[in-house]
Amino acid sequence: ALTKRVTCASGHITANAACCALFPIVDLLQEQLFDGAECGEQAHSALRLAFHDAIGLSVHGGNGGGADGSILAFNSTELQYHANGGIDDIIADQFPVFLQTNLSAGDFVHLAAAVGTANCPGSPRLEFKFGRPPPKAPAPDLTVPESTDTVTTILARFADAGFSPRETVALLSSHSVAAADVVDVTIPGTPFDSTPDTFDTQVFLEVLLKGKLFPGNGSQPGEVLSPLAGEMRLQSDFAISQDPRTACIWQAMVDNQLLMQIAFKAAMAKLKTLGQPSNLIDCSDVIPVPAPFKTAIKYPASFSKEDVQIACHLLPFPSIATVAGPAPTVPPVP
Numbered sequence: 369a370l371t372k373r374v375t376c377a378s379g380h381i382t383a384n385a386a387c388c389a390l391f392p393i394v395d396l397l398q399e400q401l402f403d404g405a406e407c408g409e410q411a412h413s414a415l416r417l418a419f420h421d422a423i424g425l426s427v428h429g430g431n432g433g434g435a436d437g438s439i440l441a442f443n444s445t446e447l448q449y450h451a452n453g454g455i456d457d458i459i460a461d462q463f464p465v466f467l468q469t470n471l472s473a474g475d476f477v478h479l480a481a482a483v484g485t486a487n488c489p490g491s492p493r494l495e496f497k498f499g500r501p502p503p504k505a506p507a508p509d510l511t512v513p514e515s516t517d518t519v520t521t522i523l524a525r526f527a528d529a530g531f532s533p534r535e536t537v538a539l540l541s542s543h544s545v546a547a548a549d550v551v552d553v554t555i556p557g558t559p560f561d562s563t564p565d566t567f568d569t570q571v572f573l574e575v576l577l578k579g580k581l582f583p584g585n586g587s588q589p590g591e592v593l594s595p596l597a598g599e600m601r602l603q604s605d606f607a608i609s610q611d612p613r614t615a616c617i618w619q620a621m622v623d624n625q626l627l628m629q630i631a632f633k634a635a636m637a638k639l640k641t642l643g644q645p646s647n648l649i650d651c652s653d654v655i656p657v658p659a660p661f662k663t664a665i666k667y668p669a670s671f672s673k674e675d676v677q678i679a680c681h682l683l684p685f686p687s688i689a690t691v692a693g694p695a696p697t698v699p700p701v702p
């Protein structure tokens with residue numbers, strides 16, 4: 369089959385001339401938002417922002433415009449919602465960059481998420497579709513799930529936005545490049561796995577390890593015992609890992625980088641276009657190619673299969689090596 373190719377004035381090659389305008393914006397994002405293509409806090413938060421924007425939609429209608437950038441354009445409303453705690457920082461970082469572009473808020477938020485995620489080694493190269501119209505109104509409150517919610521509530525909210533339990537677990541791969549600032553405000557930047565700068569399956573393993581401690585100021589709402597000093601475990605991640613509706617999907621991700629990449633990429637493609645016109649232009653080739661995850665995941669030092677709270681008995685548990693030495697303390701994301 370013939371693939372259409374356009375060479376932009378800048379020399380970049382893309383599938384559609386309309387995408388040429390995006391290459392300089394990708395460079396702008398890398399320089400001004402992502403500290404020169406890092407998988408750091410801004411990249412993590414740009415991904416979270418895309419989720420909190422897009423999930424504001426119901427397939428039954430009347431619940432917001434989905435992936436429309438409403439969270440950026442109507443931030444004074446949406447930032448008041450409890451579930452958007454901590455989102456103020458990335459809005460403040462993105463807004464001045466957004467104003468230097470002529471993109472719609474939706475295109476900006478979802479381009480930034482794809483570029484930021486690409487900075488994380490091991491991530492799939494996410495799609496980017498171009499041409500979202502400006503958002504019409506803020507999303508209503510209570511569309512974003514919270515870590516205090518039950519699995520039933522969470523799966524019902526995702527289903528209402530069009531996602532199956534399998535897609536929901538796939539989207540939670542994002543917690544491999546993630547940290548919490550507001551779950552326990554005494555320990556900002558506390559990651560959900562020991563490798564928050566790598567998009568690996570470490571989070572699916574570590575959430576299954578026996579909990580021992582709370583990393584900061586005791587037990588907070590939406591937090592449960594973590595296996596490692598310096599690591600935060602969300603109650604919702606743990607509950608989803610143990611629930612019969614999701615446990616085997618969760619466990620299947622452990623040490624299966626390719627499955628995670630394929631499932632996350634597909635679910636994100638859906639998320640990033642929720643509620644948007646079907647005639648968006650495919651500009652996926654403006655997204656940088658992520659570095660590969662070259663090694664294998666390991667148990668953190670001192671852990672082994674003995675410590676895994678296996679909740680799926682239909683699948684064999686993969687055989688995984690252990691890092692040598694004493695149990696680590698996971699450093700915060702700076």
Ligand code: HEM
Nearest residue numbers: 412413416419454513514515539542546547548549550551
């Ligand atoms: C059951 C659904 C989910 C719940 C309850 C949940 C909850 C949370 C919470 C409580 C935090 C920490 C916020 C803070 O204290 O600063 C967080 C961070 C994060 N979440 Fe989720 N989340 C869910 C699903 C998702 C999805 C679907 C995505 C993306 C596709 C996502 C991406 C992220 C990222 C990247 C961060 C880290 C942000 C940063 O490090 O700045 N989450 N999530």
Ligand SMILES: [Ca+2]
Nearest residue numbers: 421434436438
């Ligand atoms: Ca929205």
Ligand SMILES: [Ca+2]
Nearest residue numbers: 544563566568
């Ligand atoms: Ca990780």
